[in-house]
Amino acid sequence: METNIFFILTTLLFLQRFGLSNNMLMPSLNVTCSERERQSLLAIKHSLTDTFNLLSTWSGVECCDWHGVGCDHRNGHVVKLDLRSQVSLETYPDGKLLKGELSPSLRNLKYLHYLDLSMNNFSGNIPEFLGSFQRLKYLNLSHSFPAGVVPHHLGNLSRLQYLDLSYPFVKDPNRFFGFEGLPVLDDMGWVSSLWSLRYLDLSGISIGKHIDWFHPISMLPSLLTLNLVSSGIKNIPSVKFINFTSLNSLDLSFNYINSTIPVWLSNLTGLMHLYLNHNHFHGEIPYLLCNLSSLVHLDISQNMVSGPIPQSIGRLLRLEDLDLQGNQLSGNIPMSVGQLSKLKNLDLSSNSFETLMPDLLCNLSSLVHLVLAENRFSGQIPACFGQLLMLEDLYLEGNELSGNIPMSLGQLSKLKNLDLSYNSLVGVLSETYFSKLQNLNYLALSRNSLVLNFSSLWIPPFQLQTFDASFCNNGPHFPNWLQTQTHLQRLYLSNSSIIDTIPEWFENIMSHILVLDLSNNQISGKLPRFHFNKSDNRWGDGILNLKSNKFEGLLATFPSNVRILDLSDNLLSGHLPQTDGTMNLILEVVKLSNNRFTGSIPVHLCKVPSIYVLDLSQNKFSGRLPGCLGNLIGLGAMDVSNNTLTGVVPSSLGSLTQLVSLHFHNNKFEGNLPLSLQNLTRLITLDTGNNFLTGSIPSWIGESLLNLRILNLQSNKFTGKIPLQLCQLSALQYLNLAQNHIIGTVPHCFSNFSGMITYQEISVNPIYYYEENILAVVKGIQWDYTKTLQFLTVLDLSSNNITGEIPDVLMNLVGLYSLNLARNHLKGQIPTMIGHLRQIESLDLSMNMLSGQIPQSLTSLNSLSYLNLSFNNLSGAIPVGNQLQTLVDPYIYEGNSGLCGPPVSSSCKGNNSSYNDVGEDKGQDGDEGLWFYFGMGPGFVVGFVGLFGSLHFIRRWRVAYFQMLENVYGWLAVSILIPFFIGCFQGR
Helix, strand or coil, X not given: CHHHHHHHHHXXXXXXXXXXCHHHCCCCCCCCCCHHHHHHHHHHHHHEECCCCCCCCCCCCCXXXXXXXXXXXXXXXXXXXXXCCCCCCCCCCCCCCCEECCCHHHHHCCCCCEEECCCCEECCCCCHHHHHCCCCCEEECCCCCCCCECXXXXXXXXXXXEEECCCHHHHCHHHCCXXXXXXXECCCHHHHHCCCCCEEECCCCEECCCCCCXXXXXXXXXXXXXXXXXXXXXXCCCCCCCCCCCCCEEECCXXXXXXXXXXXXXXXXXXXXXXXXXXXXXXXXXXXXXXXXCCCEEECCCCEEEECCCHHHHHCCCCCEEECCCCEECCCCCHHHHHCCCCCEEECCCCCCCCECCHHHHHCCCCCEEECCCCCCEECCXXXXXXXXXXXXXXXXXXXXXXXXXXXXXXXXXXXXXXXCCCEEEEEECHHHHCCCCCCCEEECCCCEEXXXXXXXXXXCCCCCEEECCCCECCCCCCHHHHHCCCCCEEECCCCCCCCECCHHHHHHHHHCCEEECCCCCCEEECCCCECCCXXXXXXXXXXXXXXXXXXXXXXXCCECCCEEECCCCEEEECCCCCCCCCCCCCCEEECCCCEEEECCCHHHHHCCCCCEEECCCCEEEEECCHHHHHCCCCCEXXXXXXXXXXXXXXXXXXXXXXXXXXXXXXEEEECCCHHHHHCCCCCEEECCCCEEEEECCCHHHHHCCCXXXXXXXXXXXXXXXXXXXXXXXXXXXXXXXXXXXXXXXXHHHHHCHHHCCCCCCCCCCCCCCCCCEEEEECCEEEEECCCHHHCCEEECXXXXXXXXXXXXXXXXXXXXXXXXXCCXXXXXXXXXHHHCCCCCXXXXXXXXXXXXXXXXXXXXXXXXXXXCCCCEEEEECCCCHHHHHCCCHHHHCCCCEEECCCCCCCCCCCCCCHHHHHHCXXXXXXXXXXXXXXXXXXXXXXXXXXXXXXXXXXXXXXXXXXXXXXXXHHHHHHHHHHHHHHHHHHC
16 A cells, blocks of 8 residues: 555656646546547457456547546647556455556557556567657556566657656565566667656566666666666676766665675765665775765665774764664764764664664664664663654664663653563563553563563553563463453563463453464463464464473364464373364464374374474374375475384375475384385485384485485384495485394495585574484483484494494594494404594494404594493403593493403503504504504593592592502502512521
8 A cells, every 4th residue: 555655646746847737647628539549549448358347437439538548638639548557565466457468559649648557467578669659758567567578669768757667576575476477678778768767667677697787777867766676686887987966766675786885876966765785785885975965765784794884974964764784784883873863764783783782872862763683782771762752663682782671761652662682681670661651562572581570460551462571580470461462463471480370361362363482381281272363374473382381181172273383292182183174274383292192193184285394203192194194295394203103104105295304213113115205305304213114225215315314214124235325315414224134234335425524504404393303322322312413423233233344434434423333243353544533422333243453543532432342352452542541431342352451450461462562563553653652641641630630629539549559558568578578588
């Protein structure tokens, strides 16, 4: 609606200024229209589809009285044709628009001064014959011709003052309704012929990257308005001379311009509106830009502009809107900003300002919107902000603000939106802070250390639509004042220290609710009935999040009008409700994990094709997995792990081609993995561990699932050799084949796993509202990895029947966090290059038939915190030095009778394999002698400091240590020294 009003006002001002008189804008009375022109108008009508009867008045003899037709009162010629569809951006394409091909009869209206065909859906390209209207001053084709090349013939319109070819919806992708294409400009030379042009809008028209757009436009001396929004522009020349110095509005936003802000802009001394936002401008804001003393609106947001704000910004005394958010600006806000007395909107958010919140902003008494979010402002909120009595919006979230919230903010009676979230604010908030804020409808205080302490009888003067106090102390009971907020749409109280049941009045405030987040509290009792308000399904609405509480009992019905449902980590039980076709069909996320639900998974879930995440893990579901789940073709994540599901994996799941994460872990599935799963080419995670799956490991996993990063097949009944096709999974970072019946050798091509070599920045699971997890046995303990999963690099082949030697090439997997080859039949020596695994923390080679000496390079593994080499045939001295000195549990080396030296009891004295032998064994590693000597010094220092430091600080250890020395001394005296001296005496 606002857009239409703006267009009408702009058009009227244009027509008044550029000399199109009112008698050309209104139907001409007592004027007979030309018969030829009347027939042409009828031909235009008959060529179009007019579903909404926009041209219903086009009948009879007098065409000058028809809707949208204007005639010259002197000679009756049609001089104005306005077929603009009366639509709004919100209702398009369901508005009143004309469709079809524009009749060539239009060219017969050769006296046209004004032609508006905008906001329709004509087929074909922009007609070339439009260039024949020599008298045309106004041409608007905005959003009417969906594709094709803009004809150069428009350059013949030498009298044209207003030209609009734009597609305004492309500025906001959420409101672009998907035409097959957009018009393109393959040349701009013809524009320079439009000497009279004052208004030019090419927004949304694709300008080729090799097209010179700047010079033709810069030659237009009368141009006042230039709009090139979202035109694909990538360059802007740095020139000194321009001809369009009369420009008062320039919009280059939403392009790809990668340059510094051009200096020639400072020549546009009459410029009032400058929009450079959403580009790639870099460098500093040129101080010459501050010479544009006529500027009212300046928007350089969402670029890469750096450095300080120029001190000369204070010269822009007419400035009302200043938007610099989303850049890399730093330093202080210059004092001169306080001189901008007309400033209404100031947005400096998402930069790198690190100073105190400046008091100088308190001078801007006209401010209506103040946004300083997402910076590094520290210190307290200036109390003088309470003087900005015109302020309606105050956003200070995402800084490092500390201290108390000043009570002076309670004086801002016009304040509508207040966001102080994500800071370090402290203190207690009471009702006195809000007594005058009667217009407040948005209040965000989350992620602070605030205590909200309101009287149970308090009735606020405001009606909030959004209240976010997550991670503040709102407990232990529900805030009683919330029952007065009958217009509440979004309520966030997660992590709020609430230990209570949901009060009875709570259902009374649910009539407008779009988002409810009560997660991570200790709310108990039964679930109330939730009926969410029907909204326009905007992204971010329709959320019910009650996870991590103590709700119990049955889930009676699925809440209606909910997109995201999260009831995980509660005490809910019983069967899931059947929906009998009434389930909300916009449901996208269903998270019911870690409850006590029983029975089978209901087939009615299959009737909700919008489900994107289905997490039913950690419950007590039984029976077979419904094959109809294959109907959920938009599913991105399915997790049914940790239940007691039986039967085979349904082959219908092969239809889920959008699936990224699939978890069957810890159930009772049997049989082979169905071949149809090879269609799941987008899979990143496949976890079928702890089941009864049989057969060989499918080779198609390596041939088709090339995006896999996590593959868990552990604890099944797989047989045969490891297929070499798995080596094609270069992105693999987690491979677990443990506890199966696998035979053969470790493939040398495992060295292809680049995901185990270098850390990959890509998120493990790019699914919104789903946190990937995996159970992994690391350091001998089973861990549940979630937030750190992207750093987990594991190769686990333990508990199989694998033979042969450990391939040296495995030592190239230098990013490994855990390597487990235990409980197999491996033989040969431990690779001497094992020291290359510098990132490894867990290494288990136990219960094999490994022989030879332990490589000295093992001492270079400074991250190693778990080691198990037990029950092999290893021999020789145990290496010493560095991190290995801290692993003193003898069990690490148990079952290797040939090993000697600490921490095992067997001494290396008299043993054929001495420490020196280890260092001199060139056949094993020519440099290992150096490893020993380099490690001995640091090892001694670490051991010495560790021992005597502990004795100094721990009295119990100190007493035990000296008592041990005394016992050893006594034993030596009785067993060795006294018999020695007696023998010597008798020998005399």
